[in-house]
Amino acid sequence: MMPIKADHHVQDGERFRFGEYELIAIHTPGHTPGSICFLGGEQLFSGDTLFPGGPGNTANPYASFPTIIESIRDRLFTLSDETQVLPGHGKPTTIGRERPHLDEWIQRGW
Numbered sequence: 001m002m003p004i005k006a007d008h009h010v011q012d013g014e015r016f017r018f019g020e021y022e023l024i025a026i027h028t029p030g031h032t033p034g035s036i037c038f039l040g041g042e043q044l045f046s047g048d049t050l051f052p053g054g055p056g057n058t059a060n061p062y063a064s065f066p067t068i069i070e071s072i073r074d075r076l077f078t079l080s081d082e083t084q085v086l087p088g089h090g091k092p093t094t095i096g097r098e099r100p101h102l103d104e105w106i107q108r109g110w
Contacts, residue, residue, distance in 0.1 A: 030068020052093040
């Protein structure tokens with residue numbers, strides 16, 4: 001099987017237009033080195049970076065708990081409280097609902 005080569009590497013801040021809609025790429029490493037979230041208005045497609053109750057899995061060798069915490073704190077928690085978080089799977093949440101729990105996540109280590 002031949003390796004698949006990417007046609008395009010998404011860059012932090014890159015904008016994608018879909019008719020009247022626009023998504024902005026936000027580089028959020030931690031779950032994987034190249035993790036990206038997409039912000040469209042007040043909706044954040046967080047993939048495996050942020051879920052209700054904490055960050056995504058960082059138990060894999062290519063993942064990093066300190067890095068995902070930094071991504072969430074510095075890249076996502078700068079968004080408005082009203083921003084709806086739509087994770088890669090599971091229930092949605094909001095930035096305002098999750099932000100107060102950051103120190104708890106750091107203390108538990110996941």
